[in-house]
Amino acid sequence: MAVISKITVQKKNKSRYNLFLSRGRGEEYALSVDEDLLLKHGLKKGLELDEEKLIQLINEDEKKKAYFLAINFLSYRMRSVDEIRVYLRKKEKEEQHIDEVIKELLEKKLLDDQEFASSYVRSKQLTVLKGPMKLKQELIQKGVQESVIERALEQFTKSDQIEAMVKWLEKQNTTSAKKSNQALKEKLSIQLQSKGFSRDAIKEAVRQVDLENDKEEEWEAICFQGDKVKRKLEGKYPDWEFKQRVKQNLYRKGFPMDLIERYINSIDQLE
Structure with missing residues (x-):
């Protein structure tokens, strides 16, 4: 004793x-x-x-330490249950103590994955341009269950998504003397897809914003792209095949066929 x-x-x-x-x-x-x-x-x-009492004291104190570590971790921002678990494991706390701490935090409403996910979505809506698919991916990485994520994403309506994308599109350099109207739309659409928005929502947002070059700008764009292709292909093919390859290249860049024909005719006139 x-x-x-x-x-x-x-x-x-x-x-x-x-x-x-x-x-x-x-x-x-x-x-x-x-x-x-x-x-x-x-x-x-x-x-x-006695030894039993000493072991009890050590056990309770270790749990206390784990609890205070979790509280400190929570003081910076809200956390998911899984984030707390991963953090305490990194601090080499025992699984029994981790489970007990998480249970206590849940009971005290200091941990709540549904509130965490909802708050995460609201925060991202206000601060960055990210679509629901991107937000879902990030929340999954934080250990939040998909059913919880889906409920949190209900607040991020399609109209809200479109409004956010429209604001972003209006800030971009939407006219370009170096790209076709179609190529510019495809470029911006791909960027929005990478941010986690659906194709349907992107299509609607793009429709609501004037991304069109005027006729003069579109002509300048095809001349810029066409001249690049000419320099690359000139002298490598017979005249007919050369023009067909130029047409194909410009068509792939999104230019309409009537404008392509006009450009090809301008080449003929120069010759």
């Missing part, structure tokens, strides 16, 4: 106490405990502690 021979306050943390025990062979440091545990168990000098 061990007897508490001395209790001292830690210098760097005034809410923790060092316990020293005597087992008849002199005094030795045994463990440190939180102030709550000190009061809960009535720990004081002269109190006898």
Whole structure:
């Protein structure tokens, strides 16, 4: 049987106490405990502690440490249950203590994956351009269940998505003397797809924004692209095949056939 021979306050943390025990062979440091545990168990000098009690104190104190780590981690922003679990594992806390801490945090409403996911979606709507598919992917990486994510994404309606994309599209350099109207639309649409928006929503957003070059700008664009193709292919093919290859290249770049024919005719006139 061990007897508490001395209790001292830690210098760097005034809410923790060092316990020293005597087992008849002199005094030795045994463990440190939180102030709550000190009061809960009535720990004081002269109190006898058996091995079972010591193990209980150590176990409860380790759980306390895990709990305070989680609280500190939560102080910066909301977290998912899985984020807390991963964090405590990195801190090498025991699974039993992690489970107990998470249970306590859930009971105290300090952890709530549904609220976390909803808040995450709202925050991203206000700060960055990300579609529902991108947000879903990010929340899955944070360990949130798909059913919870789907409910959170209900607030991000299709009309909200379109409105966000329209604002983004209007800020882009929507006219270009170097690209066809179609190529510009495809480029911006691909960018929006990479941000996690659906094709249907993108199509509607693009429809609502004037992305068209005027006739003069479109002509400048085909001349720019056509001249690049000419320089690349000139002298490599007979005249008819050369023109067919130029046509095919410009068609792939999104130019309408009537404008392509006009460009080819302009080549003939120069010759």
